[in-house]
Amino acid sequence: MQKKIYTIIFLIISALILFSCTSYKSEYEKEMPDWIEKVPASSGSYEYFTASGTNKNFTLAETDAKNNLINEIIRYLGVSIKAETTTTALGTIENFERILKSEITQSSSANIKNLKIKNRYIEKKNDSVTVYLLAEYDKNELRKERNRLLKIAEEKILSIxxxxxxxxxxxxxxxxxxxxxxxxxxxxxxxxxxxxxxxxxxxxxxxxxxxxxxKIKPYIEKESLENPLNEFFIPVNIGAFEENVPLLISYKTKIKNNTSIVIEGIETDKDGKAHFILHDENIDSSSRLRIELDISEIKHIFKSKDFPAYQKTVKEFQQIVFKQIINLELKKTQNKEKKQKEKKSSVAIFIEHEGQPISDVEEKLTDILQKMDFKTLPVNSQNLSAPFLIHAKIQFDEVTDAAGGFLVKLKAFIEIKNPGTDEILYKKIITKRGAGFSEKEAHRSASVTVAKTIASAFVELSE
Known part of the structure; x- marks a missing residue:
């Protein structure tokens, strides 16, 4: 009810603004003029509109007439636009009229300032007064306004x-x-x-x-997980063949008896699979690995909205995601003799840096792949016969303060190829963030995430 009252007040104010600067003559003749019964035909330069308003109060009657005049222009523009538009996607005349009315009333006199009241007729009765208005609108200006509103209406309807x-x-x-x-x-x-x-x-x-x-149902591929060769490589499937679906992996680490939570992002490949490399020298082996769908992009769509409908919707989305969470218990092998593993493929690694500081990507990538039993080699003329070459250019993108710590963003241009044939097997540009209490810690965190992403892509290729 309050919203309706505000709307009525706004329309009254708009009408007063729209017509406050116009001049016209009033008619008090006993006989009603012809233009009330029949709207004058358009001339070479002008289009004509009529409207009326009735109220016990003269000022309110005139305001009603002016608002009704706006409605007549809106109807005219709506029909004109619909008649000249063949695109069915643009919807109904009703949709056009709602958008046009909103735009005209919101923009106030700025866009229909060329509307001029030519005449006014007042009809008095015992308990009421009716005000009739005759207005003219320059055709060239009317067409400009029509085109402006058409563009707005198209954008709004097509946006849906x-x-x-x-x-x-x-x-x-x-x-x-x-x-x-x-x-x-x-x-x-x-x-x-x-x-x-x-x-x-x-x-x-x-x-x-x-x-x-x-319909997105993440699960761990247990068969791959039970393979002793996949000690660090955790495969997640979302149950659908969709690429670039974001997932969040979280686990606990211990540094100097202080426990912190690490959150990393991974994405699915074209087969709907994502792989996480569980490699952190400080990982808390008694904790659980939590895997969930990342709906940050969806939340961002509703981020700046204060309506209860938005807040309720985001909460419902979070409840759906909560039901899909995977909790994987981390088990550390103890008192068991480790089997001698055969070395896998050899890979040459070449990491370049554009600008300062130098990241830890090469060190971490080498460490990860070696612990997964790959033979890693620095790039030189002797080892270009290796079956794989990982080449990455690392850019230090930005550093920002965040909640008492730092966020560092790294961008990596990655290529994995066969050095013998020069065939590119994998190519991608990625951006990863890292957080820490110091800029150095945040930089290390980002480097680890980039290294894991590169390692994950390589492991998939080499299988």
């Missing part, structure tokens, strides 16, 4: 129809994470568009997004 179309396509291809993201984009666009039944459109797409997320 286009992502929804993409979402449906992703869902049909069983790319459920991408479908959920685009259903959320559709819902957010609908809520901000002002189209007819926008609230229904919002709810429909949120339900579709939730259904999509529920």
């Amino acid at each position: 129809s286009e992502p929804e179309k993409k979402a449906d396509d992703f869902f049909s291809k069983k790319k459920y994470y991408s479908a959920a993201v685009y259903y959320c984009k559709t819902a957010a666009a609908a809520l901000n568009s002002g189209i007819e039944n926008y609230d229904i459109k919002f709810k429909q797409n949120i339900e579709k997004a939730k259904d999509s997320l529920k």
Whole structure:
């Protein structure tokens, strides 16, 4: 009710602003003028509009007439746009009129300042007064306004129809994470568009997004996990063939009797599989490894929204993700004789750095691969016969303060190829962040994450 009152007040104020600077003559004749019964035909330069308002109070009656005049222009523009537009995706006239009304009232006199009141007729009765208005609008200015509003209407309606179309396509291809993201984009666009039944459109797409997320069911590939050769390599499957689905891995580490939680991000490959390299010299072997879907992108869509509908929606998404969490118990082998493992393939490693500081990527990557029984070699003329060459260029992207610590972002341009044939087997640009209480710690954390990502890609290729 309060919202309706504010809307009415706003329209009254808008009408007063829109017409406060116009001049026109009033008619008090006993006979009603012809333009009331029949709107004058458009001339070479002008389009004509009429409207009326009735109230016990003259000022309110005139305000009603001015608001109704705006509505007449909106209807005219809506019909004109629909008649000249063949794109079915642009929706109904009702949708256009809602958007046009919102734009005209919000922009106040700035965009219809060329509307001029030519005449006014007042009809008095015992308990009321009716005000009739005749207005003219320059055709050239009207067309400019029409084109401006058409562009706005197209953008708003297409901002809903286009992502929804993409979402449906992703869902049909069983790319459920991408479908959920685009259903959320559709819902957010609908809520901000002002189209007819926008609230229904919002709810429909949120339900579709939730259904999509529920179809993502991460699980550990136990057969691969039980393979003694995969001591550090943990394979996660999401149950669908979708690439670049983000997952979060968290576990505890101990440094000088202080326990901290490490969170790393991984992404699925085209087969819907992601691999995590469990390699940290300070890992707490008594803790659990937690694996969950990362819905940060979805949260970001609703980040700046204060509406209860947004807050409720994000909470529902989090509940779905919570039910899908994998908790893997870390078991450290004790008092067992380790079997001698045969060395796997050899790989040459060449890490370049653009600018300062120098990262720990090469050191960590070498350490990880050696502990996974790969033979690592520095790049020189003698070892280019190795079956694999890992070449990466590391850029120090940025460092920022965050909650009493630091965040460091590294960008890596990665290539894995066969040195003998020069065939590129893997190529990707990645960006990874690391956190720490000092800039040095954050830089090390980012380096470890980059090294794990490169190692994961290499292990998949070499299998």
